[in-house]
Amino acid sequence: MPRDSERPRHTGRLLRLGALLAGIAVALSFPSMAPSPYELTVGIAILNFAVLSTSWNFVGGFTGYISLGHGAFAGLGAYATGLLVTKGELPSFVALFVSAALVAVLAIPVGYAALRVRGASFVIVSIALVLIMLLVFQSWASFTGGSRGLVVPRPFPGKLRSEHHEIFYFLFLGLLALALLAWWIIDRSRFGMGLKAIREDEDKAQSLGTPTYTYKLVVFVVSAAFTALAGGLYGLWFGDLDPVFQFSILSGAYMVLMALLGGVRHLYGPLLGAVVVGYGLEYSKLEYGDTPLHLVFAGLLLGVVVMFMPDGVIPAVTGLVARVLGTGETSIREVTAAELRDERDEREADVRPDHRPDGKRPDGKREVRQ
Amino acid sequence: MSADEGEQSLATVGLTKTFGGVAALDGATVSFRHGRVNALIGPNGSGKTTFFNCVTGMIRPDAGRTTYRGRDITARPPHRIARAGIGRSFQLCRVFPRMTVLDNLLVAVRPPNLLAQLAGARKREETERARYWLTRMGIDHLERAEARNLSWGQQKLLELAGVLMSEPELILLDEPAGGVNPALIDRICDLVRELNAEGRTFLIVEHNMDLVMSLSDHVVVFDRGRPIAEGPPSVIQSDERVLEAYLGV
């Protein structure tokens, strides 16, 4: 049946490679093309979002567990980095990696507890994590600076402001590349296959021998570590931390929105979502100042995505392109559907009434899903 | 595997599970022999599926023990029971709907060590093994289709292929003929016979009595969460208590 021979697949691969190279070229040349340091900071903010939502997607995309609490890991990464620099007097980038390791260790008991529950309960537990962190960091003022904030010294004190931005732009870009690489490796691995099976049907995966609990926990820790790296790098760049912003449910919600918008099943889904939402956020800040209008936009966008593009932009667009070109996934599906019809027609003739394909018994009782 | 034919395969002692006052399993003590096609029958709600769920670790029993080939597996998590050699299907067939047919089977591959977890999931050797099972089920032409696009019967075959991919010695099937047309029922029966001849033990829950009587070597009858009769199909067919349990409810 796969009449879509080697040719379209080959073309698809070339197209993807071309797009990747073009994307890299644009990303690398952006700082030199940016008209002012302001545009550069927008670029950094978007990259930061992209790393965060890609990190979130290790859990959300692979396993389907929706965490609204990932803001806590970003905040912890930022604070741990800041505190290790100010109180521990570690070099900035040593502090960054040490804090990511600390957050990873902390994520083990958190994941251990949170991943026992599925669905809505998991979402609630993840929210609780952020609120607890917010309380701790606000009230433990003697150590964290409380709501007065924590000033993180710059890693490159001698540099100009624009140079500082440019360095951080590339640091964020490197971190994004690292996160994408890790996601890609897992995506094509046996580990990733098991994680995706969890997303589809966790009990079934377990019955086939997948140690689902361990798998979830490992990917949760990886996700937390990357989130913490993004948070820590942000702390070093921005230089001023406030618990209200660091431990907000909103930041976790944005990670979810971006990933859903682009498509959680795709490597570049969260990145694409981050570009769209991140740009939108910066634009609305510029146009409308500090009004909560951007929240309305974000809410509307979430509604549109969930209702009309439940799989995100990437599948919606590739599906459209494939239909126009007459290649790709949709054609496989159509062929299959046609085959199924044929096969069913063949069999239809001798289906006895007591073997109904809808799972109903002849006595009209419906089987209960166990 | 014929050497240990007749040896004890799966066995339970006093297996009990209540759901809010309803005793789904009520001290069920049964044992099944290796190398046979065993059948588990009983009226609706007699605890057959709950029995499967308890012995595969998907549900914790309130009391009782389960052993497999002499080893206690009662408190083990489902994936370890699967790795011990017990595979199962679900009453309402369960596949991974948004994975391809081929990937559905590759989920069942067991990486030999930690590093192998990060190796590519679509290695040639494993893909070939998956294709072998798909071919035996007669659905190899669908390997690139998403599982959700398959017909009900094809999904049942896919589920069976996935279970076989996990290399079980004992296969628990929960109503393999449920909602399936007669031609496919025959095919499934043939497959079970072949796989049994190759050394796999079966435990089949089924309401289709023709299938049970023609396929099985040994039948256990459940009523209200415990066995009320057992024996070869010919004896079970004419057992008073069985007729009563089936007709009386």
Ligand SMILES: Nc1ncnc2c1ncn2[C@@H]1O[C@H](COP(=O)(O)OP(=O)(O)OP(=O)(O)O)[C@@H](O)[C@H]1O
């Ligand atoms: N998860 C559950 N929660 C509550 N009650 C349950 C649950 N699972 C099973 N039961 C109850 O336990 C009893 C046994 O159910 P079970 O599904 O094991 O029966 P069965 O023999 O498989 O029936 P059938 O032939 O209809 O599939 C029933 O009364 C059922 O309602």
Ligand SMILES: [Mg+2]
């Ligand atoms: Mg049942």
